[in-house]
Amino acid sequence: MDSTPPSSTLLQPFRFTTAHLPPQDRFEAWREHLRPVAELTPAADQPSTGVVDLAIWDLGTLALCQERNPGACFARTPKRVKTTLADHWYLFLLKSGTNWTISDGAASQERLSRGNIGQLGFYSLGEACHGEMRDIETLMLFMPRDRFPQLAGQLDRISNTMIATPRGQLLADYLLALERRLPSMGSDDLPAVRRATEAMIAACLVPTPENEEQAREGLIVSLGERARRAVHARLADPGLTPASLAQTIGVSRSVLYRLFEPIGGVASYIRNCRLAEARRAIADSADMRRIHQIADACGFSSSQEFSRAFRHRYGHSPSEARAEISGLMARLGGAGVLPRTLDEFLRATA
Numbered sequence: 001m002d003s004t005p006p007s008s009t010l011l012q013p014f015r016f017t018t019a020h021l022p023p024q025d026r027f028e029a030w031r032e033h034l035r036p037v038a039e040l041t042p043a044a045d046q047p048s049t050g051v052v053d054l055a056i057w058d059l060g061t062l063a064l065c066q067e068r069n070p071g072a073c074f075a076r077t078p079k080r081v082k083t084t085l086a087d088h089w090y091l092f093l094l095k096s097g098t099n100w101t102i103s104d105g106a107a108s109q110e111r112l113s114r115g116n117i118g119q120l121g122f123y124s125l126g127e128a129c130h131g132e133m134r135d136i137e138t139l140m141l142f143m144p145r146d147r148f149p150q151l152a153g154q155l156d157r158i159s160n161t162m163i164a165t166p167r168g169q170l171l172a173d174y175l176l177a178l179e180r181r182l183p184s185m186g187s188d189d190l191p192a193v194r195r196a197t198e199a200m201i202a203a204c205l206v207p208t209p210e211n212e213e214q215a216r217e218g219l220i221v222s223l224g225e226r227a228r229r230a231v232h233a234r235l236a237d238p239g240l241t242p243a244s245l246a247q248t249i250g251v252s253r254s255v256l257y258r259l260f261e262p263i264g265g266v267a268s269y270i271r272n273c274r275l276a277e278a279r280r281a282i283a284d285s286a287d288m289r290r291i292h293q294i295a296d297a298c299g300f301s302s303s304q305e306f307s308r309a310f311r312h313r314y315g316h317s318p319s320e321a322r323a324e325i326s327g328l329m330a331r332l333g334g335a336g337v338l339p340r341t342l343d344e345f346l347r348a349t350a
Contacts, residue, residue, distance in 0.1 A: 097136030177225035
């Protein structure tokens with residue numbers, strides 16, 4: 001009898017979208033969906049017919065929300081705060097667009113927070129506020145207060161502020177890494193994800209030696225995400241080396257080497273990212289660049305170096321790969337269908 005435990009069920013988000021609705025009905029559907037949390041009104045000079053997309057990942061005691069919306073004015077009144085009883089904090093990462101929030105907090109001490117793209121904000125659903133958002137894409141993490149009973153007072157003091165610190169950026173990097181990995185995670189992963197995420201929140205928002213030790217795993221994930229983004233942003237730069245990468249993400253070379261050791265080392269990772277980008281370009285029938293131009297654009301110092309690395313990685317030369325793909329495209333073109341990439345071809349003929 002097979003004693004292998006059943007595989008973990010892949011996580012699936014709850015989704016809300018107005019894409020299927022007539023443009024004139026979209027805003028009202030969005031407003032009704034958010035009515036328990038806040039009141040929405042159209043911005044004076046902003047169209048209210050755009051599409052809203054929400055995806056909420058249930059992580060048990062935590063929830064991660066991805067949202068795109070065309071913008072609106074919002075208000076969470078003291079009355080709504082009392083009636084909804086949502087005793088949560090949430091992290092707000094602005095990925096595009098603009099957003100500002102004014103806290104209508106205790107003793108009428110208004111606090112304005114206006115975040116830049118990539119910056120993390122920290123808010124409380126237990127506090128009245130109002131503000132405006134415009135054409136935004138955000139990532140939000142909701143967390144109940146009872147998960148942080150010993151830190152509640154310290155967290156309340158930073159509510160409705162931007163976490164403009166290096167630790168705040170580490171936490172933002174961690175959330176981006178979590179977002180990227182969620183579609184491949186299963187229900188069996190949730191306990192470890194919650195522990196790592198709660199430890200990261202505590203270590204980055206209320207830093208103490210004890211909190212930082214608890215967050216070691218999450219800090220590694222954050223640095224890995226930061227390094228991954230830095231590598232992809234500089235693939236065309238021949239000066240991208242382990243030393244320059246360490247300087248870019250703000251760690252020592254020894255820390256960087258330990259970070260990439262499980263996947264074959266940092267130099268190997270950079271080279272493989274460059275090769276993967278070059279391979280995608282070669283497989284793109286719309287990309288008319290010569291192979292040496294692609295090699296140069298992907299940061300290789302010479303065509304010979306690129307060709308050797310490509311053959312070692314994929315088992316054939318770049319020119320052989322292009323010839324094979326050209327043959328496939330020509331045969332497929334005779335049927336009146338011309339996918340742009342080999343991946344699309346494989347999916348179309350599966």
